[in-house]
Amino acid sequence: MTRIGVVVFPGSNCDRDTLRGVELAGGEAVELWHEAGSLDGGAGVILPGGFAYGDYLRAGVIARFSPVMRAVAAFAAEGGLVLGICNGFQVLAEAGLVPGALLRNRGLRFLGRDVRIAPERLDTPFTRLIGARRPLRMPIAHGEGCYFADDATLDALERDGQVLFRYVRSDGGSTAETGDPANPNGSLRAIAGVMNDRGNVAGLMPHPERAGEAILGSDDGLPILRSFVEAAAQAERPDGRADLAAAAVR
Amino acid sequence: MTVGELEPQAAPTAATAVPLHRALGLTDDELDAIRDRLGRDPNELELAMFGVMWSEHCSYKSSKPLLKTLPTRGEGVVAGPGETAGVISIGDGLAVAFKIESHNHPSAVEPNQGAAPGVGGILRDIFTMGARPVAVLDARRFGDPAEPRTRHLVDGVVRGVGGYGNCVGVPTVGGELVFDSSYGGNPLVNVMAIGLLEQRFLTRAAAPGPGNLAVLFGSATGRAGIGGASVLASATFADDDPSKRPSVQVGDPFAEKLLIEASLELIERGLVEGLQDLGAAGITCATSETADRAGTGIEIDLEAVPRREPDMEPFEVMVSESQERMLAIVRPERYADVAAVCERWGLPCAVIGRVTADGDVTVREGGRELARIPAAALTSDAIVHHRLAAPPERRRLAPAPGAPVVASDQLPERGMDPGAVLLALLGSPNLASRRAVYEQYDSTVQASTVAGPGRGAAVIRVRGTSKALVAATDANAPVGAVDPWLGAALSVAEATRNVAITGARPLGVTNCLNFGDPTRPEAFWLLSEAVRGLGDACRALGLPVTGGNVSLYNESPLGAILPTPEIGVVGLLDDVATLVGPAFRAEGDAILLVGEAAPGLAGSEYARVAGLAPEDGPPALDLERERALQAFVREAARRRLLASAQDVSGGGFAVALAEAAIWGGRGVHVRLAVVSSPAVDLFGESPSRLVISARPHDVPHLSALAAEHEIPIEVIGTVGGDRLLVDLAGAGATGAAEERGSRVADSIDVPVADLRHAWEQGLPRALGWSQEA
């Protein structure tokens, strides 16, 4: 089975959910302590949600300096698959591993609710198994999820296909612009998830691991985790990683 | 116990004029009782320790005799009152721990920072037992939502509770939000927490084994929350800088999260003999309670206590309520492992003393002994007061429960159209959707929330099993103001009914008694009647009371609060696949009314909206009927005869029906036989009633089952369309009502979309929150 590392920072609180989500998606989940110097043979790494270091100062910024993040950055630089969910996205953004920053929600309140998102493309390691499901329903739970980047960066992200998910209305048809209630935090261009330019590191604010079983109201998150596990399995094979990176970008 | 909930004490400003014990909140009689127990005069430090431990909050000195009357035994109870939290076995080697507590007074002073540590405190009560917290329910009551001060408090409390709970990663899955002007000067912030544990890890807050180490871990100790005892500081320092002695504590949810993980790791690795959280009265409370429970003593050395601030006085260290700390009792040979666990989680940890055999709490500083008090004198043998109870004047004016009063069966002026009344009720602050508030909480973390806030009881699945926990909180304060026995009994009936209608079996009850000054005989009467009602209801329903909390002195210059017995119930659903929800599910399903309306509108939301005086008489409660109703609905769920089940409570039948329609996104057409009067039948809140729906072919089975339980049941209509249509029929309808001057002629006919709109907009509008996002 494919090993997927789930990082545990002090203050991570979705680590257990994510470990379980990886297992539901068919992977072998291993905990990676924030002081770890290596990724313990993981074929992919997930930074889970929560409040690493209390999110004090700025969400994700203190966690970014954890020892394990050096290993994560090195792994990403080699083309390894990295996914940040919610707080994990914030950590990746602070670390500069994905573009942009996550500002306080437009309404200045923490928001926990189900949102609808739609993938921009289905040929990435994070979305390949989503198929025709649209829109995807899953919870958000964050106070700082307003995606921000300057206009030039946003244009480049769109041009280069780095926008992974956008918030959409419940009919799924239309993108939720800033100011639309379906865009819960005021994210610019309704961006809910992005990738780096190489296509192997992604972050998203909604929680796929909380939408992995019908009993919880939605299993729309499962295909995201399954995509990740499957892509990681492929990356494990000789030259798999290079293929993957080539396939993912453009 | 709840941190920072010490009742208001005499202002320490005139410390020099007032004898020290009085400035510390102790009466002359209490000082004598202390002398008795010590056989000598206490010194200042000892007096400070008695002052906090003999406070109402820590000692239960007024309520203890009442609490003793509550039923505590029940199936599977593993820990009951007297332990940090109630624990009940749920099979598979698992157990559920749960408790409710208040954080009222600090929240009134500083809503955000005051409310937040309340969450931390109750969570510690749960994980101290070895349970991982899996859910929080927050029950809160505020004054008039139109008042700026209320809005400030609501906003602060919601941010405080949310900020803390969201960070520690425990989902907030339910609770209450009630507005009543009586809470204007004294809001109620009650928080219930639920945890799951493997029963073999059940841990006691006891200090067994003389020679074992007393280990303090978590945050360092500062001057936070010294409260009333700060009088000692002003007595000691000539020019005291008050800014240095804040009594408001700042919670650190990040530290709490680390504390949860470290504590559970210590327990699961078998490294501790006992574990207790530090709350009110800090080290004094933790050491004396753990020693007393084990029949041992504890000797501590203040110099060993890690501090956050320099120059702390011994009493400050002893009574500080610094948050996010735990006391572990550890065998000497295991200390190195304990320290390693704390280090890994980044938590300071220190041996501050050891368990002794002498039964005393002994405080040393280096070689000097500063205090020595029998542990029991501070806890189990603390003073008890038998307070005077006298019913208030007004009580005698109120008619007996259920007495029909002419005034109450009238709809208000706008009630020419009951549809308009229904819309007004759905949009009223107490009945409208709570979404604007609960969306500020994380209700889905831990990925086990089957039903979160918003629609009746919360449902949390138990991972690794097919089971689910079902929980609800309720308090009927308005009826309690008229008849406290009935108010408490109705609260139990409603909370348990909310759990039962999902198909779950209620396991036990926890409660938070929010009342006024117990030295006022009328206030004490309210409390004692409420406890009697709580006990009677729990006995009738066969449920143990496994714990709770008492918050007295909830009074402000504006007056006392309504007596508020907050009830928390946890139930067990054996197979989560059989869960019954409240929403109508399918076109063509039959709608049935179970139970029957009884007169008495006092305390209802209808009465509030219509401006009726509470002296009208509240609805009666038949506990035997309630028990039968709950047995019926559980059995119906078990046999999968129910498509939906919703209980009739706030706003009465019409609101229950409308909610099931709104949540199901479906219309209904029903015909209601009015027995009493349209107001009573549509909007009255008499208990033991349900609105259920079922597939047509299940109806005969349901009827037969209801007959077996001797419960009235009646098919009243069907699910379908997009409007809510209620035709009124029967002797009490139009004609007869008109004759009595009630003037109701119309049926209800409102689009479900309009009902939804009223329900969704009500709360943000009442609070003046902009409709952002």
Add this chain to the structure above:
Amino acid sequence: MTDFRFAVNVLPKPGILDPQGRAVEGSLGHLGVSGVAGVRVGRRVELTVSADAETAARATVDHLAGELLSNPLIESFTVERIG
């Protein structure tokens, strides 16, 4: 009317727990920084006041700082003229 620009610095009072400051101190090791202590994390609010005179402007800022920008139970503030 003249425009005066001020900064209001809001910090946790001495003795009040400052979890943010503590978290920052705790992370310094990871950054390879030593010799840093006494970290307190607060807020800085900059604002422009239009008034006839600086005293009037400052009175407005003091009022705002005490009522809105800080929580007097746990925080103290200072006001600086910055333009």
Add this chain to the structure above:
Amino acid sequence: MTDFRFAVNVLPKPGILDPQGRAVEGSLGHLGVSGVAGVRVGRRVELTVSADAETAARATVDHLAGELLSNPLIESFTVERIG
């Protein structure tokens, strides 16, 4: 070694939306305050650095301010010596 105390003021860059600043402006009316504009809400971090000389201490602070205390994408900072 001498102790130097500094303050780092972190503010949203011009052009970056500052919902907190807007919220403060929005509530001025309720407080009966007028003539206030250009509100920006940021952070202030005070800290003590032990070093041989102020230049060394300041270098440490600059490093911390740029790496940890501010996010250069959205924020700018200034450093003040305060003791």
